[in-house]
Amino acid sequence: MALRKSSDERREEIVQAVLDLAAEHGVKRVTTQAIAERVGIAQPTVFRHFKTRDAILRAALEWIGKGLMTVLTPVLAGSGPADERLRQLLTRQLQFISHRKGLPRLLFSERLHLEDPELKAVVRRIMDAYTDRVATLLREGIEQGRFRSELDPEETAQLIVSLVQGLVMRWSLTDFTLSLGEQGEVLWRLLGPALLSHGIERTR
Amino acid sequence: MALRKSSDERREEIVQAVLDLAAEHGVKRVTTQAIAERVGIAQPTVFRHFKTRDAILRAALEWIGKGLMTVLTPVLAGSGPADERLRQLLTRQLQFISHRKGLPRLLFSERLHLEDPELKAVVRRIMDAYTDRVATLLREGIEQGRFRSELDPEETAQLIVSLVQGLVMRWSLTDFTLSLGEQGEVLWRLLGPALLSHGIERTR
DNA sequence: AGAGTAAGTGAGTGATTGATTGCTTGCTTT
DNA sequence: AAAGCAAGCAATCAATCACTCACTTACTCT
Numbered sequence: 001m002a003l004r005k006s007s008d009e010r011r012e013e014i015v016q017a018v019l020d021l022a023a024e025h026g027v028k029r030v031t032t033q034a035i036a037e038r039v040g041i042a043q044p045t046v047f048r049h050f051k052t053r054d055a056i057l058r059a060a061l062e063w064i065g066k067g068l069m070t071v072l073t074p075v076l077a078g079s080g081p082a083d084e085r086l087r088q089l090l091t092r093q094l095q096f097i098s099h100r101k102g103l104p105r106l107l108f109s110e111r112l113h114l115e116d117p118e119l120k121a122v123v124r125r126i127m128d129a130y131t132d133r134v135a136t137l138l139r140e141g142i143e144q145g146r147f148r149s150e151l152d153p154e155e156t157a158q159l160i161v162s163l164v165q166g167l168v169m170r171w172s173l174t175d176f177t178l179s180l181g182e183q184g185e186v187l188w189r190l191l192g193p194a195l196l197s198h199g200i201e202r203t204r
Numbered sequence: 205m206a207l208r209k210s211s212d213e214r215r216e217e218i219v220q221a222v223l224d225l226a227a228e229h230g231v232k233r234v235t236t237q238a239i240a241e242r243v244g245i246a247q248p249t250v251f252r253h254f255k256t257r258d259a260i261l262r263a264a265l266e267w268i269g270k271g272l273m274t275v276l277t278p279v280l281a282g283s284g285p286a287d288e289r290l291r292q293l294l295t296r297q298l299q300f301i302s303h304r305k306g307l308p309r310l311l312f313s314e315r316l317h318l319e320d321p322e323l324k325a326v327v328r329r330i331m332d333a334y335t336d337r338v339a340t341l342l343r344e345g346i347e348q349g350r351f352r353s354e355l356d357p358e359e360t361a362q363l364i365v366s367l368v369q370g371l372v373m374r375w376s377l378t379d380f381t382l383s384l385g386e387q388g389e390v391l392w393r394l395l396g397p398a399l400l401s402h403g404i405e406r407t408r
Numbered sequence: 409a410g411a412g413t414a415a416g417t418g419a420g421t422g423a424t425t426g427a428t429t430g431c432t433t434g435c436t437t438t
Numbered sequence: 439a440a441a442g443c444a445a446g447c448a449a450t451c452a453a454t455c456a457c458t459c460a461c462t463t464a465c466t467c468t
Contacts, residue, residue, distance in 0.1 A: 026314045026318035027314060028318065028319075029318075105314070110231060110232055110309070110312065110313050111232065113376070113377060114229065114230035114233075115232075120377075123377070124377070124378075127377075148397070155390055156394060158374070159367065159391065159394050161370070161374075162370030162374050163363065163366060163367045164370070165369075165370040165374065166365070166368070166369040166370030166373065167370075169312075169369055169370065170366050170369065173327070173328070173331075174328075186363065187363065189356075189359070190360060190363050190398050191398070193352070193397060193398045194395070194397045
């Protein structure tokens with residue numbers, strides 16, 4: 001009666017179930033039972049495909065990290081004005097996150113930061129990689145003369161990432177009623193004047 | 205043998221224990237058993253002083269919220285240049301948080317956002333109150349001609365709060381190795397140019 | 409001193425949940 | 439078609455935890 005699927009397929013289904021469930025109810029309620037029900041298998045069967053629950057969460061995070069980088073690489077590979085590209089980077093990032101509500105739930109779950117050090121490492125790796133990309137963009141912009149030369153690229157990149165993080169956090173806290181897509185423009189209205197060298201955005 | 209203390213005293217002790225434990229191990233491990241051990245009473249006794257565990261967490265959050273506002277009111281009540289006061293506000297806020305590691309753990313715990321709606325309301329109330337104060341400061345600064353007149357006070361205040369939140373989040377994620385105190389200045393190096401009307405910070 | 413009140417406790421309960429085990433069943437390969 | 443393997447399941451375990459209960463003990467007030 002029960003359909004047989006390959007472990008690869010099941011793993012994919014399980015990861016998707018985790019993201020959906022996390023978005024709906026938070027990581028805490030992503031029990032192996034809930035996962036099994038969503039996928040349509042018995043609870044113990046979940047452990048056929050992943051050794052532990054944490055391994056499942058890790059896989060979900062990595063799945064998202066990969067997707068994020070895929071979205072961002074084209075922007076980073078471009079060669080236009082750095083300010084335009086940074087703006088695009090932030091917009092796309094927010095857009096990407098905006099239809100993956102499971103991400104903030106995973107990112108901000110304490111099970112993630114406090115229980116499994118390996119999970120924490122995964123998070124940090126993703127964040128550091130992202131910060132690096134932003135810093136590079138900032139450096140390019142400074143060389144192009146479009147960003148203020150006094151800017152410290154690393155320091156500023158960290159702040160920008162923190163800002164995005166804070167926004168995502170707020171979005172998650174307000175049950176996703178905030179439109180994350182629009183926040184891209186809002187964000188730029190503050191960041192533009194802070195970064196641009198010639199007050200381009202300051203004309204009235 | 206066991207010392208008797210008034211319920212008020214015990215409640216205070218319990219709240220402090222919660223903050224300490226949360227700072228050390230995260231909210232998830234703040235079990236009633238752990239609280240009891242830290243305070244030096246039996247586990248059931250905890251329920252003499254609070255009806256439920258969530259009530260304990262709520263009390264801890266409110267304790268912090270009260271403390272935060274106490275720290276900030278003097279700055280808000282002042283009448284100097286708004287930019288100076290905003291700078292001070294942010295510095296003091298970060299300073300205050302920097303020796304209350306339990307706060308981010310509570311704020312970012314999902315038990316808090318997802319389980320108990322009342323707890324969530326407490327968080328949101330604190331955040332909204334804070335955002336309001338910042339917006340007011342921004343409005344004053346715009347009237348004083350020190351902040352750019354194009355600024356939308358509410359929108360900008362939300363971004364600033366998000367930025368602080370992101371920083372605190374990062375600080376918590378990196379196991380508090382980041383010096384939150386120093387981040388005040390770093391923060392201002394980005395915010396100054398973004399807010400100030402006359403490019404005061406832009407001289408080379 | 410004696411009664412009333414409130415803090416304190418040991419023992420236990422029920423609910424949840426991650427993980428294990430022993431067995432069955434379906435797919436693939438030769 | 440038979441063997442081998444991987445996916446699937448029912449039943450169950452072991453651990454964790456918030457919370458309850460019946461009872462004791464200390465302080466306070468008259």
